[in-house]
Amino acid sequence: MKGSYLFIVATMIVMLAFGAGLANAEEGTSSIINSKEIILGKALVSAKKVSKTEQLKKKLFKSSYSGSLITKKEIKTLNNPMTGIASILSTKPSISASSFGPNGMRTHIEMRAFNSGQITESFDGIPLNSLFDGGSQNFASVRNNVPFTLGDVSSINIYRGINNPSVSSFNSLGGTINYNPLLPSYKANGEIFGGYGSYATRKYGFYVNTGTLPGDIRMYIRATKNDSNGWIKNTEDKNNSYYISLIKPYNEDRSDISLIYMRNDNVGKTPHSIPLPLEQKYGFTYNWPTSIDKSNNIDDSYYVILSLKNYVNKDFNFQNKIFYHNNRYLRTSYSNPQCMTDVYNNPSSPIYNAAEQGVCSSITIDGQQPFYLPNQSEGWVYPSSTNTYNPEALFGSSNYGTDYHLYIENMNEAGDIPQFNIQLPQNKITFGGKFFFGNVRSAEFWYGNSNVPEATSYNNAWNEHDTRTNDTLYVQDKIYLINNKLSIEPGIKYNTTNTTSADNRGYYYKMGGTESNTFTYYEPSVGISYQPLKNWIVYGAWGRIQKVPNISAYYDLVGSANGHTYTPPLTVKPEYVTDYELGTRYKYAGLHLSLNGYKELFENTFSHFYNPSLGVSLEYNSGNSMYEGIELALNYKIDRYLKLFGNWSYNTAIYTSDYKGNYGTIEAGDHIANVPRHLANIGFDGYTSNSQLRLWGTYTGQSAFNYINGVPSGKHYGGYWVFNVYLNHYFNFDAMGGALKKMHLRGVTLSLSIDNILNKHYNANVYEHHGTLNGSRYYYETGLPGLPRFAMLTAAVKF
Numbered sequence: 001m002k003g004s005y006l007f008i009v010a011t012m013i014v015m016l017a018f019g020a021g022l023a024n025a026e027e028g029t030s031s032i033i034n035s036k037e038i039i040l041g042k043a044l045v046s047a048k049k050v051s052k053t054e055q056l057k058k059k060l061f062k063s064s065y066s067g068s069l070i071t072k073k074e075i076k077t078l079n080n081p082m083t084g085i086a087s088i089l090s091t092k093p094s095i096s097a098s099s100f101g102p103n104g105m106r107t108h109i110e111m112r113a114f115n116s117g118q119i120t121e122s123f124d125g126i127p128l129n130s131l132f133d134g135g136s137q138n139f140a141s142v143r144n145n146v147p148f149t150l151g152d153v154s155s156i157n158i159y160r161g162i163n164n165p166s167v168s169s170f171n172s173l174g175g176t177i178n179y180n181p182l183l184p185s186y187k188a189n190g191e192i193f194g195g196y197g198s199y200a201t202r203k204y205g206f207y208v209n210t211g212t213l214p215g216d217i218r219m220y221i222r223a224t225k226n227d228s229n230g231w232i233k234n235t236e237d238k239n240n241s242y243y244i245s246l247i248k249p250y251n252e253d254r255s256d257i258s259l260i261y262m263r264n265d266n267v268g269k270t271p272h273s274i275p276l277p278l279e280q281k282y283g284f285t286y287n288w289p290t291s292i293d294k295s296n297n298i299d300d301s302y303y304v305i306l307s308l309k310n311y312v313n314k315d316f317n318f319q320n321k322i323f324y325h326n327n328r329y330l331r332t333s334y335s336n337p338q339c340m341t342d343v344y345n346n347p348s349s350p351i352y353n354a355a356e357q358g359v360c361s362s363i364t365i366d367g368q369q370p371f372y373l374p375n376q377s378e379g380w381v382y383p384s385s386t387n388t389y390n391p392e393a394l395f396g397s398s399n400y401g402t403d404y405h406l407y408i409e410n411m412n413e414a415g416d417i418p419q420f421n422i423q424l425p426q427n428k429i430t431f432g433g434k435f436f437f438g439n440v441r442s443a444e445f446w447y448g449n450s451n452v453p454e455a456t457s458y459n460n461a462w463n464e465h466d467t468r469t470n471d472t473l474y475v476q477d478k479i480y481l482i483n484n485k486l487s488i489e490p491g492i493k494y495n496t497t498n499t500t501s502a503d504n505r506g507y508y509y510k511m512g513g514t515e516s517n518t519f520t521y522y523e524p525s526v527g528i529s530y531q532p533l534k535n536w537i538v539y540g541a542w543g544r545i546q547k548v549p550n551i552s553a554y555y556d557l558v559g560s561a562n563g564h565t566y567t568p569p570l571t572v573k574p575e576y577v578t579d580y581e582l583g584t585r586y587k588y589a590g591l592h593l594s595l596n597g598y599k600e601l602f603e604n605t606f607s608h609f610y611n612p613s614l615g616v617s618l619e620y621n622s623g624n625s626m627y628e629g630i631e632l633a634l635n636y637k638i639d640r641y642l643k644l645f646g647n648w649s650y651n652t653a654i655y656t657s658d659y660k661g662n663y664g665t666i667e668a669g670d671h672i673a674n675v676p677r678h679l680a681n682i683g684f685d686g687y688t689s690n691s692q693l694r695l696w697g698t699y700t701g702q703s704a705f706n707y708i709n710g711v712p713s714g715k716h717y718g719g720y721w722v723f724n725v726y727l728n729h730y731f732n733f734d735a736m737g738g739a740l741k742k743m744h745l746r747g748v749t750l751s752l753s754i755d756n757i758l759n760k761h762y763n764a765n766v767y768e769h770h771g772t773l774n775g776s777r778y779y780y781e782t783g784l785p786g787l788p789r790f791a792m793l794t795a796a797v798k799f
Contacts, residue, residue: 056155061585064489064527064539065163066175066596066631068092070156073685077694077726078150079195079753079794081203081226081239082787083107084137085150087724087755089177090698091683092158093631094649096676098764100784101271102201102228102237105144107137108765112160112598113627113653113675114174118547118575123148124181124260126305126323127169131413131438131468132551134171140442140551142329142409144237144297146264148179151207151222152243155180160631161598162525162543162579165474165491166419166430173547173577174600181260181305183245184209184218189746190799197792201228205241220245230271231788233287234294237268254311263302270295270331272374273782276763278363284761284785291359293373295333302326320418329409332450333375336360337399340376341369341771370771370778378402378446378461378507386505389459395448406445406452413438431475439467440551446507460506466551468499476525485531493523495546501554508555515554517570521546535588541581546574552608553619573621576603583631590637600627605655605672607663607710622666623657627675645696646682651675655712664711671704674765676718678702690730697723705766705781717766717783723757746798752791759789 053071060067070088078088084104086097100106109116117134120127128136128147137145159167160175168176188211194204205224212218224241247258272288272295279286288294302325309319339360360369381398383390391401419432443463445452456463476491498518505512525543532538553572583596607622629651636644653672659665683696702716728751763783770779 053155056157060157061587062487062529062531062537064487064529065541066160066581066583066598067163068158068160068633070158072154075150075153075156077692077753079726079751079792080197080755080790081149082197082199082201082228082231082755082790084146085179088150088156089158091681091696093633093647094160094629094651094679095158096679096700098786100764100786101144101232101235101268102199102230103144103146103226103239103266103268104137105230105235105237105268106271106784108674109177110674110676111158111174111177112600112629112649112651113672115674117550118171118173120169120172120176122169122176122178123262123303124305124307125178125321125417126303126325126415127171127436129169129171130411130440131170131436131470132411132440132466134547134550140409141331141407142299142327143270143295143331144266144268144299145301145327145329146239146241146266146299147301147303148243148262148264149224149226149239149241151205151224151241152182152262153179154182161581161600162541162545162577164430164489164527165472165476165493165523165525166432168493168523168545169434170436170470170472170495170497171547173545173575181245182220182222182243183247183258184220185211186218187211191796192799193794193796195751195792195794197228198790199229199231201790201792202226203792203794215248216250217246217248230269231790232271232274232285232785234290235269235271235287237266239264239266239268251311256309258305258307258309260305260307261302263300266297266299266301268297270297270333270374271784273765273767273784275371275769276766276781276783277365278371279763279783279785282362284788288373289359289362290334292336292339292363293334293375295331295375298328298330300326300328315423316421318418318420320416322416323414325411325413327409327411329407331405331407332452333405333407334450335373335375335377335403335405337377337397337403339363339369339373340379340399341372365773365778368773370773371780372769372771375405381446381507386510387457387459387507389446389455391446391448401448402446404447404450404452406447406454408443408454409440411438411440426481427477427479429475429477431473433474434470434472436470437467438469439465441465442551456504456506460504462506462508462555463504464501466499466501466554468497468551470495470497487529489527489529491525494520495523496520497548499548499551499554501551515570519546519548519574521574535586537585539581539583539585542579544576544578546576547606548574549606550619555618572606572619573604575606577601590639590643592633592635594633595631597630598628602626602656607659607666618663620661620663622661622663623655623659623668625653625655625657625672627651627653627672641687643685643687645684646680648678648680650678652677664707664709666711670712670714673706673712673767674703676701676703690732692726692728694726695723697721700762700764703766705768708767708769713768715768715781717763717781720760720762721758722755722760722762722786724753724755725757726753727751744799748798749796751794751796753794755790756787757789761788762786 083099086099089095089097094112096110111119121136130139133140157178190208192206203226207222210219222243226239229236242263244261249256305323307321311317377399379399381402391398395401415436417434422429444461445459472495474493479488500516502514503509523545527541529539549572578601581598585594602625604621605625631649633647653675655670678701680699686693699721702718707713730749732747733745766783769782
């Protein structure tokens with residue numbers, strides 16, 4: 001295998017170098033190393049220094065791919081720990097992001113029509129996504145994972161659609177969101193901050209930037225504590241965040257070694273989806289009473305990233321990043337059996353009359369309880385050849401012996417990302433690899449009280465150990481023609497993904513067993529940009545990318561027949577996406593305009609079937625689909641005091657083939673769920689020397705939603721504006737003089753943020769569920785309510 005890797009890399013390099021030779025023959029051999037090219041290290045190869053933000057903007061303007069940049073100034077306007085990163089991402093085209101609890105609890109991100117399991121989120125190029133379940137924050141029922149806070153981020157690059165292989169990673173069907181880390185600067189400084197807001201939200205912490213220490217080392221340390229009761233009842237959450245970055249320059253500041261450690265410890269209660277009839281009856285902040293249903297979550301997550309950037313000469317440099325990530329998640333949930341409904345309208349299953357059960361009376365209709373509870377107990381559990389647990393003997397019935405669930409997800413991931421850059425006279429070649437390894441232990445146990453035992457073959461629903469590796473080799477080129485006005489960026493990736501899922505015996509697996517398989521595939525791409533005028537770029541891109549099945553596709557493979565374990569081969573196929581993009585950018589003085597259109601053709605689209613009786617979500621292929629849309633963005637800096645911005649995007653996603661199987665029926669033309677048709681942002685930034693005012697509004701259009709089994713319902717939700725305001729003023733103690741200056745205090749910033757000024761009530765992630773009412777199936781909609789009006793005041797003292 002290693003030999004084939006070397007052969008593939010060598011072949012691709014020769015092919016691209018040959019293309020560069022043709023470019024040289026046409027354009028001559030004059031060097032393109034000039035002020036437009038960024039070299040690793042402290043300085044540009046240019047007589048004129050520009051800020052890193054300006055470098056990123058210039059690079060984005062000339063890119064052959066669709067993208068956006070969120071700067072540090074924009075990030076600072078997010079004064080609200082409630083929604084984490086979601087609010088800042090939603091200000092850019094084709095992104096609908098939202099959180100449904102404090103500190104980013106249950107964060108959900110859609111980019112274009114792709115969900116969070118189909119896009120890559122990375123921190124300093126290190127993927128945050130789970131190798132096994134796709135998402136980076138709200139994955140595999142891990143509701144309160146916080147990989148980082150916005151205080152750890154210097155800027156955010158958003159790459160929409162197919163992009164160059166050095167940027168994209170696994171799951172990058174819809175694009176990549178890369179969070180650039182906050183690294184220490186040369187000048188020593190620090191800050192102590194604190195704030196208080198609606199719903200008893202508290203935020204306080206500090207950071208210290210040491211400046212240059214002995215040995216030319218610089219260090220940045222930040223610690224933050226965020227607590228809140230949440231806007232939905234019974235959803236309080238606490239998060240402790242720790243971030244350390246160190247950097248050691250060498251080679252005359254053109255090379256460096258850096259280390260990043262970030263840790264977040266979170267404890268909180270899950271905001272569950274709420275039946276809309278109950279929300280309409282009791283108000284927008286309603287949640288299940290804890291006597292009926294509750295979930296307590298503990299999540300500890302940390303990353304260690306070690307990076308080497310080495311500048312050899314103007315023609316060659318390389319870098320390498322290695323990382324380790326650990327995430328430990330525990331959830332103990334409870335569901336009151338007295339309030340259980342029969343989801344499948346099974347006459348042999350008891351239907352509890354909630355009118356006779358006082359604790360359940362608040363959620364009744366016609367004296368009955370038709371709503372499925374999020375953690376409903378399991379009435380079919382009994383001792384068997386698989387598990388010896390006897391809930392009826394210990395607690396009187398299976399329902400009362402399975403009303404507590406303990407869910408565990410412990411994951412370890414590690415990786416190595418080497419990259420090499422060769423600068424030739426008329427082109428730049430980048431090649432390298434991305435090598436990731438992960439293992440996860442996932443388990444669920446049932447019991448009749450909160451002290452749930454963890455005993456395989458006694459009370460486990462499942463207890464599995466999975467491993468997955470994803471190894472990638474890539475090479476890409478950027479060829480310059482016609483006096484650098486035309487650039488062509490061909491690239492290709494070779495991927496191999498190996499998965500092993502080992503399941504112990506349990507209620508879901510009668511015999512236990514192991515399933516393994518390997519996928520190998522190529523991902524080609526090419527981007528072209530042309531600059532007909534100094535301030536005008538036209539670009540286009542094509543690419544093909546693949547996503548292997550999540551681990552949930554393996555869940556129903558292990559079975560038993562005649563007392564023997566059997567593991568049939570995996571039938572779920574990878575998703576394939578072919579992407580076509582065409583766009584243009586224009587800038588003049590303070591005006592920046594961009595317009596692009598895209599079409600994404602899917603093969604083997606993934607869908608998910610949720611079985612509420614077993615509490616298991618299974619992944620399957622539901623045919624082909626098509627995503628397409630248009631994105632328009634405008635930024636206009638009128639002068640140094642005022643900047644206007646706005647964007648609009650149209651996105652649609654439909655199935656293009658029929659599906660009929662065990663999980664339901666899908667017809668060509670049906671809309672894929674949770675894809676807002678229209679998204680828009682509009683706002684302005686006003687500046688003086690010491691103050692800033694930012695006012696903006698975000699529009700989220702209508703989305704289709706599914707039934708609980710994952711097939712389209714033909715119904716829609718959404719269509720609303722949310723307006724926000726941010727105001728700050730900096731009091732400069734240096735200018736004032738006096739005792740505060742003598743205490744080495746530089747100043748204090750007071751800031752006020754108000755989210756959802758108009759207190760718009762809206763629900764997201766809506767789907768249709770069912771229960772039983774009057775002996776018949778009762779359908780109802782359920783959703784997660786978004787953040788109502790929220791105000792927060794913060795003070796930050798600089799020293």
